[in-house]
Amino acid sequence: MITVFTPTYNRGYIIKQLYDSLILQSYKDFEWLVIDDGSTDDTEELFKSFIAEQKLNIHYLKIENGGKHRAINKGVILAQGKYFFIVDSDDYLHNNALERIYFYTKQIEDDKTFAGVCGLKIYPNGRKVGGEANYKILDTDSISFREKYRVKGDMAEVFETDILKNYPFPEFENEKFISEGIVWSRIAHKYKLRYFNEPIYICDYLEDGLTRSIRKYHRNSPKGTMLFYNEMIRQKRNGLKKRLIAAVNYWRYTIKYKGERAGELAPIGWSYCCYPLGLLFYYMDIRKK
Structure with missing residues (x-):
């Protein structure tokens, strides 16, 4: 069944x-x-x-x-x-x-x-x-x-x-x-x-669906977002481009997060270099909003 x-x-x-x-x-x-x-x-x-x-x-x-x-x-x-x-x-x-x-x-x-x-x-x-x-x-x-x-x-x-x-x-x-x-x-x-x-x-991606509001959902769930992008970054089978985009998005969606970034939520060492781009995209998202 x-x-x-x-x-x-x-x-x-x-x-x-x-x-x-x-x-x-x-x-x-x-x-x-x-x-x-x-x-x-x-x-x-x-x-x-x-x-x-x-x-x-x-x-x-x-x-x-x-x-x-x-x-x-x-x-x-x-x-x-x-x-x-x-x-x-x-x-x-x-x-x-x-x-x-x-x-x-x-x-x-x-x-x-x-x-x-x-x-x-x-x-x-x-x-x-x-x-x-x-x-x-x-x-x-x-x-x-x-x-x-x-x-x-x-x-x-x-x-x-x-x-x-x-x-x-x-x-x-x-x-x-x-x-x-x-x-x-x-x-x-x-x-x-x-x-x-x-x-x-x-399927058709409606205005009230998850896909159309994905950025908002990522921002409102920072721990889940950090975990998701950290696992993408660590996955070496992903191409370099995808891992770089994941590092940018790690910061893009969680840059306002004030809680502890520890353990599996902690940023990967080299991902700090993507912080400026993450900040830029964060402000671009806010401006569009």
């Missing part, structure tokens, strides 16, 4: 398009696990109506607002599926998405070097997120996928639930954001994914 997992916050106005796309799935052995991250709109009432229709196997839980990463941690614990597929509340799926996921997971299910599979995200107009990529199937880890094969853009990752249980998202008190990339990179040290060049996931 596949767990389609959706963390949601105040998306009652649009989440029905995902619900409708799940009803139309050609592969039926899945659950829809939804963690409502403290919505104040009509999301709860909407899901009561979805559940009453009995068209899908829905598990809905409303929790106190704590951010997407906490919702994912909770979802991984509750998931009943062997595979865990995060689908955001403002996105939806091709009718055969879960069928294609099942097809590729069956190919690698006995190979313990794989953490899962990964398809394409596309815009509603059919264009691939990040631009086109020239491959049919790639068996590689997520770091090599970016650095060696130069593939850009968000992807539709599907991980084994039991593997995700071993890689929970770090949680810092009073912070509600940390990049998903921190966990995907940690998994990449040990496991690979089967990347298949087929569109399964349709």
